[in-house]
Amino acid sequence: MLADNYPILVIVIPLIAAVIAFLAGLLKKELAWYVTALACLSSFLMAMSMLLSVLGGETISYRLGGWEPPWGIEYVVDYLSALVLAIVTFIALAVTLYAKRSVEHEIVPGKHAPFYALYLLMVAGLLGMTITGDVFNLFVFIEIASISGYALVAMGRSRDALISSFNYLILGTVAATFILIGIGYIYMVTGTLNMADLRIRLPELYDTRAVRTAFAFLTVGLSLKLALFPLHIWLPGAYTHAPSAVSSLLAATATKVGAYVLLRFMFTVFTVDFDLEIVPVTRIFIALSSAAIILGSVLAISQTNLKRMLAYSSVGQIGYIVLGAALVNELGLTGSIIHIFNHALMKGALFMVAGAVVLRTGSEKISDLRGIGRKMPFTMAAFTVGALSMIGVPLTVGFVSKWYLALGALEAGMWFLVPVILVSSLLTAVYFWRIVEAIYFRPYEAAAARPGHAFDGAGRPVSEAPFTMVVPMAVLAALCIVFGVAAHLPVSVAGKAASLLLGS
Amino acid sequence: MIELILGKYNYWICIALMMVGFYAMIAKENLIKKVIGMNIFQTAVFLFYVSGAKVNGGTAPILTEGAKLYDNPLPHTLMLTGIVVGVSTTAVALALIIRIYKAFGTIEEDEILKMREKDG
Numbered sequence: 001m002l003a004d005n006y007p008i009l010v011i012v013i014p015l016i017a018a019v020i021a022f023l024a025g026l027l028k029k030e031l032a033w034y035v036t037a038l039a040c041l042s043s044f045l046m047a048m049s050m051l052l053s054v055l056g057g058e059t060i061s062y063r064l065g066g067w068e069p070p071w072g073i074e075y076v077v078d079y080l081s082a083l084v085l086a087i088v089t090f091i092a093l094a095v096t097l098y099a100k101r102s103v104e105h106e107i108v109p110g111k112h113a114p115f116y117a118l119y120l121l122m123v124a125g126l127l128g129m130t131i132t133g134d135v136f137n138l139f140v141f142i143e144i145a146s147i148s149g150y151a152l153v154a155m156g157r158s159r160d161a162l163i164s165s166f167n168y169l170i171l172g173t174v175a176a177t178f179i180l181i182g183i184g185y186i187y188m189v190t191g192t193l194n195m196a197d198l199r200i201r202l203p204e205l206y207d208t209r210a211v212r213t214a215f216a217f218l219t220v221g222l223s224l225k226l227a228l229f230p231l232h233i234w235l236p237g238a239y240t241h242a243p244s245a246v247s248s249l250l251a252a253t254a255t256k257v258g259a260y261v262l263l264r265f266m267f268t269v270f271t272v273d274f275d276l277e278i279v280p281v282t283r284i285f286i287a288l289s290s291a292a293i294i295l296g297s298v299l300a301i302s303q304t305n306l307k308r309m310l311a312y313s314s315v316g317q318i319g320y321i322v323l324g325a326a327l328v329n330e331l332g333l334t335g336s337i338i339h340i341f342n343h344a345l346m347k348g349a350l351f352m353v354a355g356a357v358v359l360r361t362g363s364e365k366i367s368d369l370r371g372i373g374r375k376m377p378f379t380m381a382a383f384t385v386g387a388l389s390m391i392g393v394p395l396t397v398g399f400v401s402k403w404y405l406a407l408g409a410l411e412a413g414m415w416f417l418v419p420v421i422l423v424s425s426l427l428t429a430v431y432f433w434r435i436v437e438a439i440y441f442r443p444y445e446a447a448a449a450r451p452g453h454a455f456d457g458a459g460r461p462v463s464e465a466p467f468t469m470v471v472p473m474a475v476l477a478a479l480c481i482v483f484g485v486a487a488h489l490p491v492s493v494a495g496k497a498a499s500l501l502l503g504s
Numbered sequence: 505m506i507e508l509i510l511g512k513y514n515y516w517i518c519i520a521l522m523m524v525g526f527y528a529m530i531a532k533e534n535l536i537k538k539v540i541g542m543n544i545f546q547t548a549v550f551l552f553y554v555s556g557a558k559v560n561g562g563t564a565p566i567l568t569e570g571a572k573l574y575d576n577p578l579p580h581t582l583m584l585t586g587i588v589v590g591v592s593t594t595a596v597a598l599a600l601i602i603r604i605y606k607a608f609g610t611i612e613e614d615e616i617l618k619m620r621e622k623d624g
Binding site for chain 1: 549579592623
């Protein structure tokens, strides 16, 4: 049966398509894009089919090569991994559609085939991180996603992209090696690499120094990978200088999957008791994520570059995801998981808008956005919806996640976190509203009026972004509202995933 | 105390190598030296795995006549993958350094930072 093999096919298809895209791209440049789109579409359909069967109450366990789980590698699709798989494949598909024109504009023609090959490798790595139930396999997929990520960032237009990519590589390798050390420690004391098996075998070893050391290495390594403040320093450079399509994919999925892996380690491999009593990691995470939420927004306010501002805003949003996890109750964790989903939609849309602006105006400066609302109405409408959602206006997805996080904070008796969420929403409103205001209420200035700006390169008047770019960002922006109104759909899945993680 | 130092000398070597590599990654200005540090850092972890797999009196995990006790083969295979990952990371890093050298004319981090400040 083909459907039985979906858990492996969802990864293998992009993996093999990466090679095919590269070879096909050598024959004819356009073919690489078609292969990518086809691979992402089939992965998305398979992920949706798995999500539906998981919602039917079934946890899928796939045995690679037919080996029994504690010995062989097991792929597990439960509520949480099915949801994250659906997010990653959906965003990957949307970004692929968007990438066609964006890549033609930003990447030199000879590099299109390698670009799409790396793109598919990264998607395969992210999907593998999500689905695997084996900790060493997880490390390998982390590195597949990261290494292709470094190369993709380096394909950015400016020479600063190279330096950003190198910094990302050094810090990413430190993170991955820390994760590897952590896995080594828990393997040495338990003799198993399977997550479900580790969960059974670890509790009697919780008092040993090896297990605590392992946990320390794993949490620091993963915090670096998901860019939790103050380990976020690689993120702004990488997001700013990467090609626009890559920024969208990275911002919408890469750090989210990192957060997912952190949840897996905190709640599936180690248990709630360990997080709360043996090593009070939750208290540390509450302090760090609160700092991330406030400082991410403050740093975003001071930026003049649109993509860099969105990158710092991501630092704050990652704080929300970790905060929800650190509350260790069902409402907070639901907020955390729902924010993985919601932030992928809004940040994906916002970075796509940034890419469309770069395509049409050639500038990433916020000051160049004045009056552009009349020139690019659809793009800027998508931006406005994304911005409202980031602020957390009711009827958008941003409100739903903040609502659950606030409820979770109250239930945990940490009322002081509610003002943190409110203040950061106000700060978010500050840095998004000044852009929305500039877009709609300032007069448009022609390029010639602005010396020193190579506006549009050829001096053509700024017009709406191409159809293939507007559609994906409009879809993401529309979903920000759809799932903000019909919030019960994702929330029910996230709620089930949260109770599963808490082991109730 | 002596037991702790001599009895577990393999782990001490791993820790020392790890610190050497980590120091080079953070403190060296030359990008090539950073990559060398990264390699030492990763190799220390490989050694950590492999020395953890050693069984006292065990032989290499290959079927041979007369051998009763084998070392744990799994960490060796895991590290085979780990080494492949390390090689790929190094390859990407070196390729990036070539591009950086072409774009900036130097591979000293402080000089590159100065250039970027000048660009604004």
